Amino acid sequence: DADVTQTPRNRITKTGKRIMLECSQTKGHDRMYWYRQDPGLGLRLIYYSFDVKDINKGEISDGYSVSRQAQAKFSLSLESAIPNQTALYFCATSDLDRGWDSTDTQYFGPGTRLTVL
C-alpha cells in the first residue's frame, strides 16, 4: 500500500461548487503539506501543518481552507471553486525532526487532478 494516498485522483466540477480533497498517510509523520502545480510555475505551497494543532498559510492560501483531522489526515477544501483553481494538487508529508539523512525528506502523494469548469 502507498504511504501517502490522495482521494479523489481526478475530479471535474463546476464553478461555485464546494470541493474537498483528502490526504492520508501511514508514515507516522507529523508534518503535512498541500501544494498545487501549474505548468511553468512549479509547486506552490497552499497550507502546511507541523502537528494536529498547528495550521499555517502558504504562499497561495486565498480561496482554500484546510483541516487536520488527525496526525494521519489533512484535507484541503475549496469553498467555492473557480476555473483558475484548475491544477494538479499534491499532498506531502515529512518528519524533519528526526534529522537529515537521505530518507528524511518530503514524501508526495500521487496527486489529484482538479478541473473547474
Next chain:
Amino acid sequence: GQNIDQPTEMTATEGAIVQINCTYQTSGFNGLFWYQQHAGEAPTFLSYNVLDGLEEKGRFSSFLSRSKGYSYLLLKELQMKDSASYLCAVDDYKLSFGAGTTVTVRA
C-alpha cells in the same frame, strides 16, 4: 520572499552529461533539495545538500555553494528514462520550489 531560478528546458543525448543549475535568494536556508518528476506523477527525492560541496549518488551528483546561493544537479550517462522535470527546492522549514527544468534525452 523566495526567488529560485532554474532553466526551463534542456536537451541532451543518451550517454551524455547534463548539468542543471539553480540559483536562489531566500529569506532563510536550511538546505537544498533536488527532486525528479515524470509527467503527471509525484516528485521523487533525488538529493539533499546542507553543506557546501559535492554529493555523489551513482549517476546523479548535486553541488551546493551557500555563499553564492547556487546549486547544480549533474546527471551522468544519461538514459532515456531520465527524461523528466527536475525541481530545485530550498528548505526553510517548508519547501519553496523553482519552476522546474524539463530535460529531454534524445537517442
